[in-house]
Amino acid sequence: MDLTNKHFKAFIERQEAIKKQYSPQQIAKQHSKGKLAAHERIGLLFDAGTFEEIDAFVTPAGLPVEFGKVEKSFGDGVIVGYGKVNGRLVFAYAQDFTIMGGSLGIVHAKKISKIQEMALKMGAPIIGLIDSGGARIQEGVASLSGYAYIFHNIIQSSGIIPQISVIMGPAAGGAVYSPALTDFVFMTNHTSYMFVTGPNVVKEVLNEDVTFDQLGGAEIHARKSGVAHMIYDDEENTILALKKFLAYLPSNNVENPPVVPDDGSVPDFNEKLRDIIPDDPNKAYDVKDVINLIVDRNSFFETAELYAPNIVTGLARIKGKTIGVVANQPKVLAGVLDIDSSTKGARFIRFCDAFNIPILTLEDVPGFLPGVDQEHSGIIRHGAKMLFAYSEATVPKITIILRKAYGGAFIVMNSKNLGGDFNYAWPSAEIAVMGPDGAVAILYRKELAQSKNPAELKKELLKKYRDKVANPFIADELGYIDEVIDPAVTRKKVISALSALSNKWVKVPARKHGNMPL
């Protein structure tokens, strides 16, 4: 080929022009805010030399602009493409805040839509690295329609390919719904924020002063709103964690998650598990200690750690294969089920089910949280989400009852008749309609009122209830659990159950979709 011909020269000039677009000043401005430039983020995400950019040369739509101006730029403020992450195909887009604030014009939107459709067609995860002032004001309704296009694509791909959003700057206005629709949201502390209406509007409408961080920073979304699932202190760690997380996931819903070698360092028989549950049934312990003694070493990747910590969710591996763990956390609110923990658990269960990830449930739950606030805010509706999610899930489902399994909470946490495949209990399990105090108060109200020594009588009755009722043996005898097991063999039992379930096949009645209580 003649490298001096005019087309080749034009090609080279365009390559040079695109490089110049990333002015050192603009990049320095990003860095001064503790942020990386879009191409630097892409560089961190993909395995070296594997990223292939698409549509680098498209330019803004050239729509008539009545207000402000649209900068002529190559790429229209977003880098899109595909490459390898940990050796596997992944699609991504990275919004470039240095170009019109990463705002979304129609061409920018079409670029994102194009790779969304490619990711779906090729059955690969898609990652959105978001740093954007939202809909491009100058392009008006065209940019709003661009968002609608993107939202529609996310919804069409939901449950087919993993979709993850990483917020690395602003996500404002309706633009927050793009991350909200995806499976997981990662955020970076102090440099990212998400809100439907910003601090200025809050001031105007409600006369309240609030900072960007207070209104929609990573910490708030991770702890309070539950919008963000994972947060990290800087962008590098955020992207590293995302890459680690992706390694647990299949590329799509017809694949199984990847299997990694298990170093065999976690014993299948572990006596330490016998000593975890305190003798005093009202004493707390950390269920994460139980998780870490069952799953492969250092394999537990907790999701939504800071939100509703009375339930623990996360991905882990058993013999190198991905599982999802749902565990009540006795250390926080005694592991009670409330609105937030039900919503968190249900969403996680549905994610696992969509992507062929077996679910291990570790149960120690005193029941649903009582109170006017919970009732009036809809614990009935939200608690029903957990029931629905567990019951409709067709992936392998194993439950181990560690201690308390009272009332509706026993049913909810993947009980046998709700569809649990293997249901085990430790000897410390307390399975009954309600806890000893409630049961004694209801059934022996008159006797206690008439007793000369009600305290002594109550003590006796509580002991009798624990001995005769609140134990695992009645459920065992009636077949509502499969076996009472020695805690030391828990990992062995889980391995064997997962192996038996590896070809689990469930025929679901044909329907358009169920009607989950949202």
Ligand code: HXC
């Ligand atoms: C066009 C935008 C823009 C936007 C920012 N810019 N947002 N251009 N449309 N939406 C431009 C700015 O004009 C500026 O251009 C450059 O990006 C950097 O912005 P700054 O304001 O200088 O940066 P900063 O001080 O860091 O503030 C960032 C910001 C702020 C908080 C995001 O720009 C802002 O509030 N933007 C508007 C956010 C918003 O309300 N968006 C619309 C949401 S509604 P120059 O040329 O000066 O460098 C929405 C609808 C979606 O998105 C609907 C879906 C259903």
